[in-house]
Amino acid sequence: MKKAAVFIFAIVVVSAFLFVSAYSQEEMTFVDNSVFTKPERTPSIFRHDEHNEKAGIEECNECHHVYEDGKLLEDESSEDQRCSDCHELKSSGNTPALIKAYHTNCKGCHLKEKKGPIMCGECHLK
Amino acid sequence: MAEPAKSEEKIISDIGLDVGISKLTDDRIEKEINSVIKNETGARLKTYVETCIHCGLCSEACHYYLSHDNDPRFSPVGKVKQTMWEMLRKKGKVSPDFIKKAAIIAHTECNLCKRCAQYCPFGIDIAYIITVVRRIIHRLGCTPQYIQDTAHSHSVTMNQMWVKGDEWPDTLQWQEEEAQAEIPTLRIPLEKEGADIMYSVIAPEPKFQAQLIYQAAVIMDVACVNWTMPATMGWDNSDMAMFTGDNEIMGRIKRAHYETASRLKVKRIVMGECGHAFRSVYDMGNRWLGWQMPPIPIVHAIDFYYEILKEGRIKIKKKYETPVTLHDPCNVVRGGGLHEKARYVVNAICENLIEMHPNREHNYCCCAGGGVINCGPPYKMTRINGNRVKAEQLFAVKARGAKTLIAPCHNCHSGLEDINHHYGIxxxxxxxxxxxxxVMEKPEVEEGEKE
Amino acid sequence: MHDLYNFVTGPLAWAAFIVFIAGSLYRLINMLYLVNKKEKFIYTYMSFKYSFRSIFHWITPFATVNWQRHPVLTIVTFAFHICLIITPVFLLSHAILWDESWNISLWALPDGVADIMTLVVVGSCIFFLVRRLVLPEVQYVTSASDYVILAIVAAPFITGFIAYNQWINYQLFMILHIISGEIMLVAIPFTRLSHMLFSPFTRAYMGSEFGGVRNAKDW
Structure with missing residues (x-):
């Protein structure tokens, strides 16, 4: 009986701790995944300013690129658009599908720079 | 029911085995095992051994396993483990004692009935693996004495029972005379060139079951078959060399058999009710000689009876009234697919066929086949204890009324006889x-003609 | 972590797939070479009709006497083999990787379904393990290698499941998952997991013998 009580108490404490620690990340921002119907994974964590500061990214178009006829337009940027404006749920022609576009944009750069998360669960936290 | 199979093993004395083993050296064992495996086996053995996932699903196929209260030593894969796996794992470096054990397993605890091939999800041919073990035993000269003796007989006389050259036509003429008392015009035509059918039997028929030849002659005569029997060697279709792994002798006797038929220019060979002979003539011997299928069509007695009954060449006077059950012999059913024809025949001549279970391709072996009964008296109890499950199967069908057991195969017959007596079925x-x-209609003979 | 990840998903993955594919081809070619060299007669008995008749019966649950005799095992083994093959090929995460690496877009399983299928595989492995330990006829023919191959098969699913759920040390379990998957690929041609390659042939041959020569059912 006593053991059971201790056990239950332990569970309550641990859950409370997890609950609080989850809430403490409230300023964390996520990639907006509202375009996806019934997404399989949680939205990817992404703190925009912190990321860019850490990564030393100055130019918006390093990520917010613009392609025309398969060519990257060096001087243009697309931060005023939503990714999904160009990348549809399915790939069309040279334009990769939205999921793949995200993955290539983030993971591709991380792999190149050998920095940052690269495995599914590192961004899509459970 | 009779006493259950005890696991305490009696020391069996078998001169063929014991003397053979006493002459073995480790070097010779290693050399022969590796020679057989390297020169005589190929993709089949290798693939079978390496594909087997050790799941044990073949176990329940085996009557030895079932009869020994599911003792895993008697499961098909268990027997392979105790023989071939060890030989392969140790690359032939096994002891004479091991060879003795392997010889007993391969020769007396497996009937090569291939029921396990129907239970293995991969279709691994375990009987083939055991055959390779027997081949190794043969090459080492450790084959059990009794069956080795029959192989010697095959080699010397081209028949299984040391029947000498003149004894054979003598026996046929004797049976002809006997049958003429019943049908005066009956002949057993010897050496008739161009007959439709050559009738062949196994050597135990002339040796001590000559009445079977008499019966066959009457059936042939009444059905007006244009038939013949050879007066020379090559009349015996039996083949114990096939079971001892003496493939060379097997080839010689099968060649003699086919060549005799071809010399007599017959269209087909009809053979008596024997299972292993069918396996030899229809499946094994022809392959050894390089024929995909037998060079001359082989018709088993069941098939032949089916034919003459279906064509109405034999009429039934009055069907056999005692309820019967039918034992499906492995070699003609699992080996030749004659189960439905057998049922047609039995139903045509018997009032009441009560099926035993399991039946057809899934019937339990008689435990005599595969040369096991030919290993002789030392192993009689091995067979009887190894087939308690058959006794149970027969008791069950007897309880449902079957008083007569039909077994269209010589080995089955003898094996079932032993089981019948021992268990008191x-x-x-x-x-x-x-x-x-x-039950067949025979020509009426005038009172006066009959003595 | 990047270096390790790059290594296990790069050169190691290449090596694993090459060994798997080349090894499988080698084993199959070697088998056919042996048939050609020593048992050419096998070809004369092979029949498409009877091969497929036999294979079809044995890949259908409960279509054979022996499957009927072991209903639990039959359900487990079919569920196991189906999940074992379908899950890794159509897992969403894997589909993403297929797409990123080879531009192959495969249909993907919903994660929830894949989760259940993974548990089916792991549960089946436990079933097989218990069966090996408990049933005398299986125990008797079990060798150390049987446990090893069972572990090789279970490992990618167990590590994958732990990693996916991010319970403990995600990165470590991802790496372990990738390595164990690669071990399994490499093991297929060179252990008794090769029944994946050979069983269609052994089955087909037995089916042909039973159909063409023995005129009997082999199921």
Missing amino acids: GQEIKFIGDILYE
């Missing part, structure tokens, strides 16, 4: 031919 065991002969 009390069924009468008959060949199909026995019943057919009894």
Whole structure:
């Protein structure tokens, strides 16, 4: 009986701790995944300013690129658009599908720079 | 029921095995095992051994396993483990004692009935693996004495029972005379070139079951078959060399058999109610000689009876009334697919066929086949204890009324006879031919003509 | 972590797939070479009709006497083999990787379904393990290698499941998952997991013998 009580108490404490620690990340921002119907994974964590500061990214178009006829337009940027404006749920022609576009944009750069998360669960936290 | 199979093993004395083993050296064992494996086996053995996932699903296929209260030593894969796996794992470096054990397993605890091939999800041919073990035992000269003796007989006389050259036509003429008392015009035509059919039997028939030849002659005569029997060697279709792994002798006797038929210019060979002979003539011997299928069509007695009954060449006077059950012999059913024809025949001549279970391709082996009964008296109890499950199967069908047990195969007949006696089942065991002969319409003979 | 990840998903993955594919081809070619060299007669008995008749019966649950005799095992083994093959090929995460690496877009399983299928595989492995330990006829023919191959098969699913759920040390379990998957690929041609390659042939041959020569059912 006593053991059971201790056990239950332990569970309550641990859950409370997890609950609080989850809430403490409230300023964390996520990639907006509202375009996806019934997404399989949680939205990817992404703190925009912190990321860019850490990564030393100055130019918006390093990520917010613009392609025309398969060519990257060096001087243009697309931060005023939503990714999904160009990348549809399915790939069309040279334009990769939205999921793949995200993955290539983030993971591709991380792999190149050998920095940052690269495995599914590192961004899509459970 | 009789006493259950005890696991304490009696020391069996078998001179063929014991003397053979005493002459073995480790070097010789290693050399012969590796020679057989390297020169005589190929993709089959290798693939079978390496594909087996050790799941044990073949176990329940085996009557030895079932009869020994599911003792895993008797499961098909268990027997392979105790023989071939060890030989392969140790690359032939096994002891004479091991060879003795392997010889007993391969020769007396497996009937090569291939039921396990129907239970293995991968279709691994375990009987083939055991055959390779027997081949190794043969090359090492450690084959059990009794069956080795029959192989010697094959080699010397081209028949299984040391029947000498003149004894054979003598026996046929004797049976002809006997049968003429019943049908005066009956002949057993010897050496008739151009007959439709050559009738061949196994050597035990002339040796001590000559009445079977008599019956066959009556059936042939009444059905007006244009038939013949050879007066020379090559009349015996039996083949124990096939079971000892003496493939060279097997080839010689099968060649003699086919060549005799071809010399007589017959269209087909009809053979008596024997299972292993069918396996030899229809499946094994022809392959050794390089024929995909037998060079001359082989017709088993069941098939032949089916034909003459279906064509109405034999009429049935009055069907056999005692309820019967039918034992499906492995070699003609699992080996030749004659189960439905057998049922047609039995139903044509018997009033009441009560099926035993399991039946057809899934019937339990008689435990005599595969040369096991030919290993002789030392192993009689091995067979009887190894087939308690058959006794149970027969008791069950007897309880449902079957008083007569039809076994259209010589080995089955003898094996079932032993089981019948030992377990006290009390069924009468008959060949199909026995019943057919009894119930068929025969030409009426005037009172005066008959003595 | 990047270096390790790059290594296990790069050169190691290449090596694993090459060994798997080349090894499988080698084993199959070697088998056919042996048939050609020593048992050419096998070809004369092979029949498409009877091969497929036999294979079809044995890949259908409960279509054979022996499957009927072991209903639990039959359900487990079919569920196991189906999940074992379908899950890794159509897992969403894997589909993403297929797409990123080879531009192959495969249909993907919903994660919830894949989760259940993974548990089916792991549960089946436990079933097989218990069966090996408990049933005398299986125990008797079990060798150390049987446990090893069972572990090789279970490992990618167990590590994958732990990693996916991010319970403990995600990165470590991802790496372990990738390595164990690669071990399994490499093991297929060179252990008794090769029944994946050979069983269609052994089955087909037995089916042909039973159909063409023995005129009997082999199921």
